[in-house]
Amino acid sequence: MIRYLKRAVETLILELSGEYPVILLAGPRQTGKTRMLQFLAGGTARGYVSLDDLTERSLAKRDPAMFLQMHPAPVLIDEVQYAPELFSQIKLAVDKNRVPGAYWLTGSQPFRLMKLAGESLAGRVAVLHMDALSRRESLGAPPGGPLAVSPDDLRRRAASCAPETTPGIYREIWRGALPGLVSGEFTNRDVFYSSYVQTYIERDVRDIFAGADPVAFSNLLAAVACRTGQELNVHEIAKDLGVGDTSVRTGLGVLEKSDVIYYLHPYSANTLKRVVKSPKLYFFDTGLVAYLTRWSSPDTLCAGAMSGAVFENWVVSEIRRTYTQRGVEPPLWYYRDRDGKEIDLVIEQDGLLHPVEIKKSAQPKIDMASSFRMLDRAPLPRGQGMVVCMAESIGALSSDVLVFPAWAI
Numbered sequence: 323m324i325r326y327l328k329r330a331v332e333t334l335i336l337e338l339s340g341e342y343p344v345i346l347l348a349g350p351r352q353t354g355k356t357r358m359l360q361f362l363a364g365g366t367a368r369g370y371v372s373l374d375d376l377t378e379r380s381l382a383k384r385d386p387a388m389f390l391q392m393h394p395a396p397v398l399i400d401e402v403q404y405a406p407e408l409f410s411q412i413k414l415a416v417d418k419n420r421v422p423g424a425y426w427l428t429g430s431q432p433f434r435l436m437k438l439a440g441e442s443l444a445g446r447v448a449v450l451h452m453d454a455l456s457r458r459e460s461l462g463a464p465p466g467g468p469l470a471v472s473p474d475d476l477r478r479r480a481a482s483c484a485p486e487t488t489p490g491i492y493r494e495i496w497r498g499a500l501p502g503l504v505s506g507e508f509t510n511r512d513v514f515y516s517s518y519v520q521t522y523i524e525r526d527v528r529d530i531f532a533g534a535d536p537v538a539f540s541n542l543l544a545a546v547a548c549r550t551g552q553e554l555n556v557h558e559i560a561k562d563l564g565v566g567d568t569s570v571r572t573g574l575g576v577l578e579k580s581d582v583i584y585y586l587h588p589y590s591a592n593t594l595k596r597v598v599k600s601p602k603l604y605f606f607d608t609g610l611v612a613y614l615t616r617w618s619s620p621d622t623l624c625a626g627a628m629s630g631a632v633f634e635n636w637v638v639s640e641i642r643r644t645y646t647q648r649g650v651e652p653p654l655w656y657y658r659d660r661d662g663k664e665i666d667l668v669i670e671q672d673g674l675l676h677p678v679e680i681k682k683s684a685q686p687k688i689d690m691a692s693s694f695r696m697l698d699r700a701p702l703p704r705g706q707g708m709v710v711c712m713a714e715s716i717g718a719l720s721s722d723v724l725v726f727p728a729w730a731i
Contacts, residue, residue, distance in 0.1 A: 324506065324507045326361055326505075327354070327505055328462065329358050329452070329455075329459055330456065330458070330647035331452055331646075332362060334647070335347070335362065338450075338649075339423030339426075341422055341448070342422060342423070343421055343422055343423070343425065344424065344427065344446050344448070345426050345450065346402075346429070346436075346443075346448070346450070347427070347428045347429075347450050347452055348428070348429050348430070348450070348451055348581075350580065350581040350607075351518065351522060351526065353452050353453060353455075353500065353501065354455075356372075356400050356428055357501070358452075359398050359428065360398065363396075363426075367396060368396040368426070369393055369397040370397070370400070371398070372401055373399065373401040373404040373405055382405035382407065383405045383407050386405070386408045387411055389408065390408075390411055390412070396423060397425060397426070398426040399426070399427050401429055402427040403430065403434055404529075409441070409442035409443060410442050413443055416443075417446075420446075431526060431580055432581050435449075436449055450649055451581075453643050454498070454499035454643075456499070456647070457483070457494065457499075457729070458483060458731075460494070460499065461483065461484055463482055463484065465647060466479045466483075466644055468650055469641050469644045469645075471707070473716070476708075477716060479731065480715065483729065485714065485730075487712075489620065491633075491636075492620040492623055495612065495620070495636050497511060498607050498610060498612070499607055499609065500514075500518075500609065502514060515610060516613075519540065519610075519614075522580070523536050523540060524536070526576075526580045531572065531573075531576050534576070538565070539573060543577070543582075543614060544615070545562055546559065546574070546577065546583065548628075550603060550604055550635045551602065551604065551631035551635050551638075552603060553601070553602055554585070554602070556570050582605065582610075583603055585603060585604070586601060586602045587655055588657065589655035589656065589657050589675070589697075597658065597660075598660065602656055604635045605635060608632055611628075612632065615628060633680065633728075634680045636728075641654065644731065654667060654669060657677070657697065659696065663696050665693050667680065668697065671705070673703070674702060675700055675703070676707055676708070677697055677704065678710060679707070679709045680709075680710050680711070681709060681712075682712060683711050684711065684714070685713070686725050687719070688723065690719075691707055691720075694722075694723070706722050706723070706724060707722060707723050707724070708723065709723065709724070710726050710728050710731070711725065711726075712727065714727065715727060716730075
């Protein structure tokens with residue numbers, strides 16, 4: 323029997339279902355949205371219908387009122403992006419009979435879904451995001467909540483999470499964080515990701531961008547994966563692929579709208595005039611990056627040219643998930659100026675800016691934090707910083723620079 327992996331967002335969904343008539347859960351494909359909601363609905367009167375079923379999809383688009391009569395609340399409607407006509411009809415149903423938790427909706431095109439929800443269901447819907455599994459979820463460890471750069475929070479996290487070595491972390495990075503692989507439901511990783519990419523291109527990509535060429539888009543996906551953790555340079559990607567900048571921008575827009583990639587934007591203020599303007603690019607799942615860039619094993623990835631970049635991608639994603647699991651917009655940026663001084667991550671909390679350096683090293687040194695002082699010119703004061711690395715335990719490099727093991731996020 324395939325084990326169910328408990329998700330940190332479950333508590334929040336049940337809380338909000340007692341307040342909002344509609345819950346919209348968006349996120350990339352294969353992240354376990356449907357399985358989790360079906361698990362939560364087990365033993366209740368909640369019905370289920372998927373718009374992957376072409377007959378159901380046709381009815382929802384042609385006659386949304388009849389569709390809701392055939393599938394009365396409480397109901398879970400899966401892949402709702404395929405029938406945007408339903409949103410206005412759900413609004414009418416909710417306004418007529420406002421029952422908390424009446425409609426649970428899922429979809430794999432977050433930007434489009436949030437736009438539809440904002441237009442039709444404002445004030446009636448709680449919009450949540452579900453990502454790939456965090457390391458804590460994979461291990462069954464208790465949720466940590468939004469990361470706070472403080473000794474107390476870091477100690478609490480380390481005490482509740484299993485330590486891991488560098489080779490072990492790279493096994494997790496290479497495998498990826500999608501529930502189908504982590505749970506053991508699928509054992510052939512290469513076949514899993516090959517099928518994922520094919521399904522993603524055939525369904526989400528063509529639904530967002532009807533004119534997409536599957537081969538060209540697959541090439542773009544691989545080229546973008548090679549640049550994870552780097553500043554976005556559209557022209558370089560276009561030059562490598564032999565296409566125009568506009569084609570690359572269109573493709574990147576599709577990848578972002580379907581949650582395959584996300585951007586970390588530079589922290590800037592009037593007092594920081596020399597900062598770069600380009601965002602840094604990350605993938606939602608490092609296993610997909612490793613597959614697309616053809617690293618054949620965790621060991622070759624760990625020793626290879628992308629080792630540092632993919633580790634940074636993993637750490638940033640783990641930190642980001644500590645916020646999204648509680649429905650909080652991650653207050654995350656990075657810093658880089660035209661002189662080449664860089665801070666991998668800047669976390670804004672309670673009026674302070676916390677600089678974070680991400681290093682694969684197990685023996686951090688104080689010079690890794692040398693760029694932290696660049697934030698002293700920012701309008702908000704600089705708080706404690708930290709080096710996230712593969713150290714065995716929590717420590718400190720100075721009074722204002724902590725050491726935090728990546729396995730404990």
